[in-house]
Amino acid sequence: MIVEYVRYEMTEYTPEKLIEAYGAAIEHLRAAPQCLGYDLTRCVEEPLSLILRIQWTSREDHLEGFRKGPHFPQFLALIRPFVGEITEMRHYAHLDIQWQR
Numbered sequence: 001m002i003v004e005y006v007r008y009e010m011t012e013y014t015p016e017k018l019i020e021a022y023g024a025a026i027e028h029l030r031a032a033p034q035c036l037g038y039d040l041t042r043c044v045e046e047p048l049s050l051i052l053r054i055q056w057t058s059r060e061d062h063l064e065g066f067r068k069g070p071h072f073p074q075f076l077a078l079i080r081p082f083v084g085e086i087t088e089m090r091h092y093a094h095l096d097i098q099w100q101r
Contacts (some may be wrong), residue, residue, distance in 0.1 A: 034065045
C-alpha cells in the first residue's frame with residue numbers, strides 16, 4: 001500500500017467549494033479497485049489549508065491503473081478547477097513506526 005498526500009492552499013476558491021467538489025468526486029474513488037481509502041482534512045490553525053490522503057494499492061496502480069482507467073475522467077472533471085491550488089502531490093510509503101489508540 002502507498003499513501004498519496006495532496007495539499008491544497010486555497011487562494012482562488014473557498015475551502016467549502018473544494019469540500020463540495022470532493023463530496024461529489026469521492027464516488028469515483030470508491031468505484032476504483034486501486035483505491036483502498038481516503039480522507040479530506042482541514043487545518044484548524046490555517047482554515048485555507050486542506051489535505052487529501054488517498055490510500056492506493058501501489059503507486060503504479062494509482063498512476064497506471066486509476067489514471068488510465070474508467071473512473072479517472074469523471075473524478076478529474078469534478079476537481080479540475082482546484083488543481084492550481086495544489087502545493088504538494090506525492091506518494092509516501094508507510095514505515096514501521098506508528099501507534100494509534
